[in-house]
Amino acid sequence: MLSADFGHLDRDTRMIDESAAQWIHIDVMDGVFVPNISFGFPVMKPIRRASAKFLDVHLMIVEPEKYLRRFAEAGADLVTFHYEATQDPLGAIRMIKECGVKAGISVKPATPVEVLGELLPELDLVLIMSVEPGFGGQSFMEGSWEKVRRLRRMIDDRGLPVLIEIDGGVSASNAGDLFAAGCDALVAGSAVFGAADPKAEIVKMLEAQSSR
Ligand SMILES: O=C(CO)[C@H](O)[C@H](O)COP(=O)(O)O
Numbered sequence: 001m002l003s004a005d006f007g008h009l010d011r012d013t014r015m016i017d018e019s020a021a022q023w024i025h026i027d028v029m030d031g032v033f034v035p036n037i038s039f040g041f042p043v044m045k046p047i048r049r050a051s052a053k054f055l056d057v058h059l060m061i062v063e064p065e066k067y068l069r070r071f072a073e074a075g076a077d078l079v080t081f082h083y084e085a086t087q088d089p090l091g092a093i094r095m096i097k098e099c100g101v102k103a104g105i106s107v108k109p110a111t112p113v114e115v116l117g118e119l120l121p122e123l124d125l126v127l128i129m130s131v132e133p134g135f136g137g138q139s140f141m142e143g144s145w146e147k148v149r150r151l152r153r154m155i156d157d158r159g160l161p162v163l164i165e166i167d168g169g170v171s172a173s174n175a176g177d178l179f180a181a182g183c184d185a186l187v188a189g190s191a192v193f194g195a196a197d198p199k200a201e202i203v204k205m206l207e208a209q210s211s212r
């Protein structure tokens with residue numbers, strides 16, 4: 001939703017609600033963890049009202065523990081915080097689960113996926129950032145391919161039910177290869193909202209999944 005028109009948030013949320021997209025991705029930025037500020041709870045509530053879809057909340061904030069519960073109460077189905085933003089990732093994961101929602105952790109481009117080894121059994125999802133977090137519309141970072149493949153191996157070798165999500169610079173042109181590399185969920189902002197026909201763009205990306 002970072003690429004939506006916030007003056008027409010209800011309209012844009014309904015458009016995604018009617019589309020083939022399964023999740024709605026909500027980027028929360030605090031101006032401290034990342035050099036940009038997006039929105040918080042008051043903006044999440046109308047999105048929750050306008051759609052029954054799975055709300056995937058990506059927190060790019062410091063001290064996520066302070067706010068996890070409020071995002072769950074605002075209607076999140078999955079709350080993802082950044083590994084780099086907390087001293088106690090395991091505590092944050094458990095806090096999210098106590099709220100009755102799914103727990104995800106995200107890693108910035110420079111953070112190796114291997115740091116997540118011991119946390120994997122506790123997680124529902126790992127979000128690999130394929131751009132520096134903070135802004136939509138950036139180019140996909142090529143180093144992300146190897147991270148996805150390594151994480152896929154780590155998860156499959158242990159038979160864990162953890163999903164891999166990728167975020168940043170995703171479009172119909174790389175969707176097929178991302179599914180093939182092991183991604184379960186793709187986040188696309190500018191590729192969808194910048195398309196002449198956003199719903200058709202979403203279908204194009206999902207159809208690429210058959211190549212996995
Ligand atoms: O977390 C994000 C930025 O920090 C966004 O989810 C991401 O950048 C999606 O936007 P785009 O598809 O335009 O790259």
Ligand SMILES: [Fe+2]
Binds near residue numbers: 025027058167
């Ligand atoms: Fe995001």
